[in-house]
Amino acid sequence: MITVRHSQDRGRANFGWLDSKHTFSFGSYYDADYMGFSALRVINDDIVQAGAGFDTHGHRDMEIISYVLEGTIEHKDSEGNVQSLPAGEFQLMSAGKGIYHSEYNGSATDELRFLQIWIQPNEFGKEPGYQQKNFGRSSGITTVATPDGRDGTLQIKQDASLHQLILEPGTEHSFEILEGRNLYIHQVQGTLQVGSSSLDAGDGAKVESEAKVLLANRSSEKVTALLFDLP
Incomplete structure (x- = not known):
């Protein structure tokens, strides 16, 4: 069974400096039918104005993935990580037993757009962790995150995998789903x-x-999607 949720049906929050579209319930947006899917809890499509950003705030026991679509994120956290995350890169922050961080638009003139993704972990109270990588733009399936971090992927604390799908015009890919597994496509x-x-x-x-x-x-145009293989 395939259930589609169209972009215009997502929740929305606009604070001036931040314009965010929510696939699932988040903040002041609540929909009992969209509280998440399996271990996938949040997909926020965030546009941050030039020079603005999220002040220091805390998380715990959540796997938080950022995927930059346009611009650059300036990241700083309580574990001592100070990083720039340019367009095309993936970041995985494991909040574990607790972490504080801030995220800002690194440009004084251009907007930042990124996907903020939360996946509930299957391990709790662990040490926080930080990973960041650009996986390129090769056609086909590129695996970004796995439970064991195999083949240079980001290691996520959940029985879940994240894949980047890029299809050239006129091409297709058959994705197999193991028995008992779920797939979410963004x-x-x-x-x-x-x-x-x-x-x-x-x-x-x-x-x-x-x-x-x-x-x-x-x-006639290239296609990009994210595939979440979930328990």
């Missing part, structure tokens, strides 16, 4: 055909009780 760029459904940028789809799903680019 469309980043272009139009992706998911079985008989179509996803545009900002759309999402829950894939449940399926052994495989055909992902196809029938358009």
Whole structure:
């Protein structure tokens, strides 16, 4: 079963310096039907104005992934990590037993846009951790995060994997889903055909009780999506 959630149906919060679209319930946006999916709890599509950002705040027992679409994040945390995260890079911060951090738009003139993703861990009270990597823009499936950090992927504290899908025009990919697993697709760029459904940028789809799903680019533009393989 494939259930599509269109971009325009997401929650929204606009504070002037921040314009955020919420796939799942977050902050003042609440929808009992969209509290998350499996271990996936948050996908926020954030646009941060030049020179603005999130002041120092805390998290615990959450796996927090940032994927920069435009601009640069300036990151600083209580573990001593001071990093710049440019467009195209993934960051995984394991909050563990507790961490404080701030995130700012590194430009004085241009907007920052990034996806803020929260995944609930299956280990609690552990030491905080920080990882950051650019996985490139190769066509096909590129694995970004895995439970064991294999093959240079980011290591996440959950039985979940994150994949980057890039399809050239006129190409397709058959994604196999193991029995008992769930798949969530977040469309980043272009139009992706998911079985008989179509996803545009900002759309999402829950894939449940399926052994495989055909992902196809029938358009004339490149397609980018994130695939979450979940328990």
